[in-house]
Amino acid sequence: MKRFNIVGTDVPRTDAEAKARGTAIYTDDMKLPGMLYGKILRSPLPHALIRNIDISRAASLPGVKCVITGEDTPKIKYGNWRLFPETQDEYPLAVEKVRFIGDEVAAVAAIDNDTAEEALELIKVEYEELPGVFDVDSSILPAAPVIHDYCPSNISVNRKIKYGDIEKGFAEADYVREDTFTMQSVSHAYLEPCSALAQVDLDGRITLWTSTQVPYIIQCLLASTLNMRENDIRVIKPFVGGGFGGKMELRAWEFCAAFIAKKTGRPVKFTLSREEEFLTGRRRHPMKIRSRVGFKKDGTLVAKDLRIQLDGGAYNAMGPTATFLCGNFGAMLYRYPNYRFHGEHIYTNKPPASAMRGFGAPQSLYATEIQMNLAAEELGIDPIDIRLKNAQVSGDKIPDVATISSCGFIESIKAVADMSGWKEKRKNLKPGQGIGIGCYSFISGGVFNWFNTQYPFSAAEVRAFSDGTVHLLTMASDIGQGSDTVLKQILAEELGLNMGDIRITSADTSMTPQADLGSWGSRVTLMAGNAVIDAAKKIKERLFGALSARFNLNVIHEIECKNGRVQAVTRPDYGLTFGEAVALVQKANRGEPLVARGSYTPRGKGLVTPAFGFGAQVAEVEVDRQTGLVEVKQMWTAHDCGTVINPRSVEGQLAGSIQMGLGYALSEQFVMDGGKTLNTSFVDYKMPTAADMPPSQVVHVDTYEPEGPMGAKEAGEGLASPTAPAISDAVYHATGYRCMDLPVTPEKILEGMKKD
Amino acid sequence: MKHHINFSVNGDDYSLAVDPWRTLNELLREDLNLTGTKLGCGTGDCGACTVMVDGRTVSSCLTLAVSVNGKSVTTVEGLAPSGEELHPIQESFIKTGAIQCGFCTAGMEMSALHLLNNNPEPTEKEIRAGLSGNLCRCTGYNQIVEAISVAAEQIRDSEHEKEER
Incomplete structure (x- = not known):
């Protein structure tokens, strides 16, 4: 090396x-002379027509400098998939209709926060409530309310992948199984609430400081939504307090800050409250996954037929990309000679789901990994062995999905089995104790450049x-x-x-x-x-x-x-x-x-990514058989991120992934009542604390990615996937309860144990 | 009606008139421009706004500004003894990789300070319990726990040295 x-x-x-x-300055730490404070009025209803908005009382409140509604804006829709303009479905402020609780309806800028908040209460909106849909099954019924006029089916994106001969594959199988999995929605829960500050110069050009992962995308989309030239917008990213996929689109407050700054000539800052973040914020897609797999008797995979429905919420956001990606991830890890995927992105009257760490992989790979274990058990093969038999290797190519130039997957599986003492423990643990495995593969950047620019x-x-x-x-x-x-x-x-x-x-x-x-x-x-x-x-x-x-x-x-x-x-x-x-x-x-x-610019590397990271993780748990409470005793991880550029950073990414994966597995979920998010604080949204974190051991498998800088590739995002299946499998091993609908809660475990 | 309050922050004395509903977090961030202290939730759940008032940690988002009348407040800006030197807690946070996005860091450091002031030799379990009021979404906490145990050791060593002298 x-x-x-x-x-x-x-x-x-x-x-x-x-x-x-x-001393690091984040967006909300900034103040400019004459700066106004902005607040957003949001829809209290999940689906309604806006009949009238009366801003007169708010506008005349002393200290209020500007009140805007959708009618004041250029009414240009935005969305990240600008290569396909029909998918751009969101106005910065609602025009005629609201589609989820929290949809942005009006914005106020005032001399201080208290005045801006008071003004919000003085805006009177008359709504005509429409029936809403809150799950994918109801949304695709022929009689379901239509959420966007352009899309009468409520299915905004269909994505298909097909290679090999699926029928022939299943005909050759000795063993076929079909399972359905569902996953909950979870929050990015970055610690820094979103914030944006806009200033306009004498020539009318705009500078926007914003808590974002994607300054250039904000520049382009803000320009088109304001009807301005791209380079008349300057976007500066100050220090950002975490993103995890939740800060990668143009959002209403960024538009409102810029628009009001232009209108008033004064700097304007919007900062979201945590309640707004939880109640209305972007989130990971809930998915319904139906997966049919076929094996030979010896455990060799012959076919996979995957159907995924993504509950996209009220707008596309980054859902089209998630729809594209979850089908790609479904084809990863193992060699499926025959594969078919159909993904549908479905509108519902809920806060839009979007990109979140793993971007379709945590859901898709949960199904892959649990189903692999289900099959292994039926076939009488150890979960490690069935993985080794089917694992992808360097040089594997999947049409339209992957060209794998480096792959340390087999080494990762072997390493994690050794570290954890898998063979012994899987056989000999006491009642209530269990170990389980989960694996991942992830992209090192997307080639699917839906953003469509002339740039590298x-x-x-x-x-x-x-x-x-x-x-x-x-x-x-x-x-x-x-x-x-x-x-x-x-x-x-x-x-x-x-x-x-x-x-x-x-x-x-x-x-x-x-x-x-x-x-x-x-x-x-x-x-x-x-x-x-x-x-x-x-x-x-x-x-x-x-x-x-x-x-x-x-x-x-x-x-x-x-x-x-x-x-x-x-x-x-x-x-x-x-x-x-x-x-x-x-x-x-x-x-x-x-x-x-x-x-x-990646060239000749297929449509998905220039390089894939791989890895495997084993979790050991103890389940209290009286209460169903799960304690994760130990995590072992072996992963392949190519050359490790900064070991401490990679280890920090891993530990952070385990925290997020632990929450995804056991405690985190948005509790919904129809279109309303009920848990809107950190007390009610259960994120693991320092005391909940298990000890963890890690091995970096030594690989060199020829396409990467000095041999490096992805580290940290792929790791968001293996933790939930590993813990879930360990819970099964400990209790006999197999979780097909995340998260694995004590109630489900106790109920599942009763059935045995 | 505004209330007049006298208090000190990081050794500097202030005398201000504040609204009765003004929080200590607003007082620090908006009125004194001490933006090292963050606001993560506003409901006392995340710990990002943690500061010390008379040696005890509080959530500055839940503490009313009027309640610090006559008291002394320490924020992250007051942690380093001088402009140049870092506090051992800051040093170990940097060295161990305990800082990623940094938004929880000020609160974490203040909680760590409180913990080490009261328990100079904490076990790992005690450190984790001491941080249970501070949320982090980036690090998975492990490097933060490590940072605090490294800092504890360093503080003990330097005090030992002082005694020997």
Whole structure:
């Protein structure tokens, strides 16, 4: 394996000190002179026509500077799938109709928060309530209320994947089973509520600071929704307090801040309350998954027929992508020679579901993994063995789904079986104790570029200076995952510099090179990392040429950037400091600055992703047979993320994934009464605390991804998938209760145990 | 009617008139521009707004500003003894990777400070219990727990050194 100096070491996060001191500025920490405070009026009804809105009392309240409704806006719909304009189904403020409890109806800006809140209460909206639908089965009935006129079926997206011959596959099977799984909706529950601050300049151009994962997408969609030119909008991403997929679309408050700033000439800030976040916020898709699989007697998979219905809520949001992806993930992990998928994205009168860590994988892979265990038991094969028999390997290709260039899946399964003492424990645990397994595969960024731009997938600019420092500009968005640090590590490694020699400016659309679709789908390390390397290589070419001329080097000499120097590999005395070499290049170019642009676009890697991460996880649990309470005693994880660029960060991603997966498995769910979310606080939404976390052991399987920067690929998002099936399987092992409808609650366990 | 209050924050004295419904969180963030203290929920559930009042941790979102009259408040900005040096808790948070998005960090550090002031040698279980009022969605808490035990050790070592001198 290639040795690195900075990549692969525990470099402390470069933003950590500012965060530790409390000096890191998040959007809601900002205040501008003359700033107004914005608040949003939301629909109290799940489905209704707006008959009239009377804003007169609110507008005349002293201190209120602006009140807007949908009628005041340009009435342009937005949505992330702008390649397919019919899927753009959302107005920033409702026009004529509301479709979920929390749909944005009006916005107020006032001199302070208290006044803005008071004004909301003075807006009078007359609604004509319509019947609503709250689950996918009712929504697709012929007589169901139509939620969007353009879509009478309420099915907004159909996605199909097919390869091999499914009928022939099942005909060859010795054993076929069909199961239905359902999954609940859960919250991203990032700690920082969404916030946006807009300012307008003398020319009418807008600057928007916003808590987002996707500054460039916000820039484009805000421009089109305001009917402005893209580059008349500048989006700056300050520090962001977590996203997990929940901050990757243009949202009403971003539009309202910009629109009102333009209207009033004053800066406007909107910050959501936690109650708004829970009551109306984006969430992970509830899904209904019907999966039919066929095996040979010896456990070899021959066919899979997968049907998934996504409960999308009132708008598409990122649902089309989730519909696309859950079918791809259904084809991952194991070799299905014959595969068919049909996914439907279905509207209901609930808060829109959208992207959330794993993006369709946690649901799809829960079904895969539990069904694998069900089949293994019937076939009399150990769950580990049936996985090893069918596991995908490097070089596997699935038409339209995957080209797997590196894969440490088998190694991961073996490692996790060893670490956990699987063979012994699966046989010999006491009543109430159990171990279970869950596996995952995940993408390293999407190739399915629905966003449709003329730009590369990611870009980086490197400016080199004669004082030996460099400035990296990138639109990659650090939302807490540590991408600024990782990109600096990659650049420092490539240019032979120290971390302290690099300044980074990230995610300011007026300064950082266009474009980058932001932080989602685990794209940053691989895609932005490759763009950084591309830019660095161009800088090096220039430095090497200058050095070669300066020392009259024979062209066969290899030159390197190392330890702050640029030098001939075999004759380091033929060398200069990095800064001297930069000065030389600049002199040779009559003062031109030394700047290079790099980019990355995956080519010839299929339609899904340039690289896949893999891994396996085992959970050990103890279930109280009186109360049904589950205690997770230990987690073991072995995973393949290619080269580990920052071990501490990868381990932090893993531990964070386990926290989220533990909640998904056991305690987290939105409790709904029709269209109303009932649990709207952290007291009622049960997220694991420090005391709930099990001990955890991890092995990074040693792989090298040829498409990745220095061999790296996805880490952290895929890990959102294996925890729930592993815990669920362990609960089955402990109690005999097999959970087909997440989460695994004590009530379900006790009920399930009674049936035995 | 506004109430007049006198209080100190991180050693600096303030004298202000505040609405009776103003929270300590608003007082710090809006009136004093001390934005290191965050607001995660506004209902005392997440711990992101944790500060110290007279040596005890409180949720600043639930504490009324008028109630700190005559009291001394410590926030994350007052944690480092000087502008340059970091508090051992901050140092260990940085070193162990306990900080990802950073939004829970100020509250976590204040809870850690309270814990270590009252229990200089906490077990892992005690640390986890001490953090049970602080939510984090990024780290899975493990590196935060590690950070606090590293900080505890460092504080004990430096006090030991002082005694020996």
